[in-house]
Amino acid sequence: AQSVTQPDIHITVSEGASLELRCNYSYGATPYLFWYVQSPGQGLQLLLKYFSGDTLVQGIKGFEAEFKRSQSSFNLRKPSVHWSDAAEYFCAVGASGTYKYIFGTGTRLKVLA
Amino acid sequence: DAEITQSPRHKITETGRQVTLACHQTWNHNNMFWYRQDLGHGLRLIHYSYGVQDTNKGEVSDGYSVSRSNTEDLPLTLESAASSQTSVYFCASSDDRGFTDTQYFGPGTRLTVL
Numbered sequence: 001a002q003s004v005t006q007p008d009i010h011i012t013v014s015e016g017a018s019l020e021l022r023c024n025y026s027y028g029a030t031p032y033l034f035w036y037v038q039s040p041g042q043g044l045q046l047l048l049k050y051f052s053g054d055t056l057v058q059g060i061k062g063f064e065a066e067f068k069r070s071q072s073s074f075n076l077r078k079p080s081v082h083w084s085d086a087a088e089y090f091c092a093v094g095a096s097g098t099y100k101y102i103f104g105t106g107t108r109l110k111v112l113a
Numbered sequence: 114d115a116e117i118t119q120s121p122r123h124k125i126t127e128t129g130r131q132v133t134l135a136c137h138q139t140w141n142h143n144n145m146f147w148y149r150q151d152l153g154h155g156l157r158l159i160h161y162s163y164g165v166q167d168t169n170k171g172e173v174s175d176g177y178s179v180s181r182s183n184t185e186d187l188p189l190t191l192e193s194a195a196s197s198q199t200s201v202y203f204c205a206s207s208d209d210r211g212f213t214d215t216q217y218f219g220p221g222t223r224l225t226v227l
Contacts, residue, residue, distance in 0.1 A: 006155075032214050043203060043218040044156075051214075090155060094214045099144045099163070099207055100171075101216060105155040 002027045004093050006104035013081050014112045021076040021107050023091030032094035033074040034101065035065055039087045047089075050074065061085070086111045115140040119204050119219040127227055132191040134222050136204030144207040145187040146216065147171075147179060149200040156203065162187055163209065194226045 003026045013019055025031055032051050036044040048059025055067040065076045074091060088108045092101040117138040126132050136145065143164045148156040158171030160179040168179050176198060178190045191198055201223050205216040 034215070036218075043220045044205075045218075046215055049215060099209060099214055099216075100146070100158060100161065101156075103148075103155040103157075105153060 002031075002093055002095060002102050004091055004102050004104040006089075006091055006107050008107045009105070010108050010110065012110040012112060015083050016080050019076075019078045019081045019085070019109070021089050021091075021109070023074045023076065023104060024072050025074065025091075025093045026072065027093055027095070030069075033065075033067060034092040034094065035059065035063070035074075035076050036090045036092065037061075037087050038090065038106075044090065047076070081109075081111055083111045083113060085109060117204060117206055117217055117219040119202075119222050121222060122220065123223050123225075125225045125227065126194050128194060128196060130194050132194050132224065134189045134191075134202055134204075134224070136187050136189065136219060137185055138204075138206040138217075138219075139185065140206055140208070140217060141184060142206035142217075143184065143209045144216075145181070146205045146207075147177070147187065147189045148203045148205065149173065149198075150203060150221075151200050159189065159202075160187075191224075194224075196226050198224065199226045200224060 005024045034049045035047040038044050050067045088106045090106045091104040120135045146161045147159040157173045162181040203221050204219040207216045
């Protein structure tokens with residue numbers, strides 16, 4: 001069965017520090033992978049997505065993610081975090097042909113000034 | 114600009130009442146989805162639709178129903194609201210043309226069942 005694991009429920013970083021949010025997935029074929037961000041009281045906004053090709057994908061707001069098939073991972077990174085990045089981040093896997101997603105449980109990011 | 118809207122944004126209701134949450138998109142997307150978001154569970158799929166007159170159950174569909182009479186709208190109905198249905202509900206849509214699969218989300222409806 002497909003599943004997504006985000007092992008870190010909460011992460012706290014200082015402003016200007018680097019960030020890595022972990023995402024591991026279980027899926028039999030090549031997955032479609034997504035990272036979404038949810039600011040407090042808001043809906044979900046797409047940060048980036050991976051379908052095929054280059055395993056390092058660039059997204060909005062300076063985020064990037066790397067698909068590693070051997071580790072079944074799709075970790076999200078940012079070299080220097082800004083206070084406005086404080087939000088909840090969701091990783092999702094999409095099953096090809098179904099258009100459905102399975103979401104991870106999310107990681108809440110806190111940024112210290 | 115195309116968008117997806119939800120109404121109401123906040124709703125308080127009583128146990129046993131029927132409640133309908135509206136979702137309207139102007140993307141002209143064939144695929145539409147309803148999720149609920151609960152602490153510790155992320156987003157879980159309630160129902161989804163691939164087009165007019167098509168509806169399908171997701172992983173947490175008990176107590177909910179949807180109908181799709183046009184492309185733009187997928188209302189979610191709670192037949193008899195229960196306290197366990199207190200949650201934040203998100204609607205999303207995606208295009209079935211091509212392989213992008215990207216879902217676009219509405220702003221959410223916070224439902225409280227007393």
